[in-house]
Amino acid sequence: MSHPKSPPAASPAAVVIAASIVLAVTMGSRASWGLFIGPINSASGFGAAAVSLAVAVSSLAWGLAQPVCGLLARQLGAPRLLAAGGVLFAALTALIPLSQSGAELVLLMGVAGAAGAAAGSSPLLLGLVAQRVAPARRGFALGIVSAGSSAGQLAAAPLLAATIAALGWQAAVFALALAALLVVPLARVFRAGPAGGSEAAPAVAGGAAPSIRSALASRNYWLVTAGFFVCGFHVTFLTTHMPGVIDLCGLPAGFSGLWLAVVGACNIASSIGAGHLMQRMPMQALLTTLYALRALGVMVFIALPKTEVVLLGFALWMGLTYMATLPPTTGLIAQLFGARNVATLFGITTLVHQAGSFLGAWLGGVELESTGGYTFVWWLDVALALAAAVAHLPIREAPRGLTPAAPALVPAGSR
DSSP states (O other): OOOOOOOOOOOHHHHHHHHHHHHHHHHHHHTTTHHHHHHHHHHHOOOHHHHHHHHHHHHHHHHHHHHHHHHHHHHHOHHHHHHHHHHHHHHHHHHGGGOOSHHHHHHHHHHHHHHHHHHSOHHHHHHHHHHHSOHHHHHHHHHHHHHHHHHHHHHHHHHHHHHHHHHOHHHHHHHHHHHHTTHHHHGGGGOOOSTTSTTTOOOOTTTTHHHHHHHHTOHHHHHHHHHHHHHHHHHHHHHHHHHHHHHHTTOOTHHHHHHHHHHHHHHHHHHHHHHHHTTTSOHHHHHHHHHHHHHHHHHHHHHSOOOHHHHHHHHHHHHTTSGGGHHHHHHHHHHHHOGGGHHHHHHHHHHHHHHHHHHHHHHHHHHHHHHSSOHHHHHHHHHHHHHHHHHTTTOOOOOTTOOOOOOOOOOTTOO
16 A cells, blocks of 8 residues: 655755745834834833833743744644744734733733744744755854844834834724735755655654753853843844834834834844854854943944934944844754754743843833933943843954764654
């Protein structure tokens, strides 16, 4: 009796392209919520702190869902998880305009954030790419995928700003919901090939546990993770509250979309550039440099008058530094602890990142409501960035070519 053949696994290039598009959709959405704080507050009267809290809870829920998404991917398979997450995220996002109170908005955006993690989990997608791409090309591949998330911001920010201005914030929310459905057809690209191939071999039960346990006991792992906490604080504060900063400067709302688009465009170049550099210099040194440059950029911005030219220069500087941390952070975890453990370990790292995101979004709203500005959070951001730069100095990487050996595996059931 003949059995139908399993479809072949997608090529590494196809996996990289699909992961880039999925991250463009999900991260473009997450990076644009700052555009909605003012319009939602004006329409609802919930208060800037309450709306900022909703965005913060969404970011935190996205991080808390990462370990759960990793487990579900092993049970259901990556394609099913991504497709289901895309549908659920679209449905929940479409319900946001129906919120009748700040508490309802917080609850709905929190659940939507968790669904968004299932629709486009960075640890899962980057883990799949790390497993499918040879180590010699892994850095560049991770840079391409990271650039995808930046491309999403580049495309989404001006389009959403224009939609809000022309049709209202509710129409822009519905546009985000429709865009999330693009994840569903792309999910099939992540299925594994027939059993027995090197890429499709299922994980041995408990086989990754010793490496994961040793990573969780490693000072190096927690130093990298601490740096990524700072990354979450910094990035989410900027994407959530720069529209408010621009409004305080007396500039039109459309300038916020332009600012976010410039950041997104620079992020594309910096993500690819970071993927290139991490194969030619120590990744910990690259991360130290990036965090130090962030601190310098914020200090210069604080000191200068807030003109359009200064704001666009700040967008350029930040865009060249902040998403550039994603490829070397992922690559450093893979290099120190093995590629097959990236999805699990980077999932935990991302959870800590989202705790930083929560504080960046929430504290910005609290300070704005209490003082009318962001002075304290700006200087806190500088201090955290400098601490992250210092934290990476003691990390020692294994010599190139001595990366922990681990078979290239995909989550079981992801065919």
